[in-house]
Amino acid sequence: MRILAIDTALDLCSACVLDDAAEAPLAQESMALARGHAEALLPLVERVMARVEGGFESLERIAVTVGPGSYTGLRVGLSAARALGLALAKPVVGVTTLSALLTPLLAANHEGTLAAAIDARHGAVYLLALSAGAGIVVPPAHITVEEAAERLSAGPVTLVGSGAPALAAALQARSVPATIADTAGPDIVSVASLGQVADPAQALPRPMYLRGPDAQPQDHARLARR
Numbered sequence: 112m113r114i115l116a117i118d119t120a121l122d123l124c125s126a127c128v129l130d131d132a133a134e135a136p137l138a139q140e141s142m143a144l145a146r147g148h149a150e151a152l153l154p155l156v157e158r159v160m161a162r163v164e165g166g167f168e169s170l171e172r173i174a175v176t177v178g179p180g181s182y183t184g185l186r187v188g189l190s191a192a193r194a195l196g197l198a199l200a201k202p203v204v205g206v207t208t209l210s211a212l213l214t215p216l217l218a219a220n221h222e223g224t225l226a227a228a229i230d231a232r233h234g235a236v237y238l239l240a241l242s243a244g245a246g247i248v249v250p251p252a253h254i255t256v257e258e259a260a261e262r263l264s265a266g267p268v269t270l271v272g273s274g275a276p277a278l279a280a281a282l283q284a285r286s287v288p289a290t291i292a293d294t295a296g297p298d299i300v301s302v303a304s305l306g307q308v309a310d311p312a313q314a315l316p317r318p319m320y321l322r323g324p325d326a327q328p329q330d331h332a333r334l335a336r337r
Contacts, residue, residue: 146183256278260281
């Protein structure tokens, strides 16, 4: 299966074409980008596809990260993936950012608990934790760093993601062994690999926010109706 993967969920803008008949990605590109995904994504995708024999018509599926992550970034990636899927008449699947972060750790067969933690600000993280023996230790959740440390107190823990430093410090304060594997965003090749095995009927290209928006209606300032 040949798949185009797109990621704009966090501080990267990435695209990759993966073919399960090839030993390495056919083409890929990533750029660090805190904002401006809307302007950067489509030119980046075009550059990646220009290096692939057969171009867009050779694709069989499209994968896109669905979050958690930046509200604006997620909408950019999802809109582009859906538009390409519609234009090419190809299925589009969603891949969670947390799962993509954990994929390299799972492939490396780390012992203990593996946790993906994304900085959600205000002392909180988006968290997913797995264990070879226990399966899912913490399902995808938006929780405080202290609550995350409490739920991972069995240790040892290998961490990945932008929230890893804060969570590692909280774990070490509890004398729980914690190792940081990486603090970068998800590897776009991992997004593509997960997209290849995803079930289009289940892995829908819909945003996963895990929390409500920061902005709230200002009901107290509403003018009375006449």
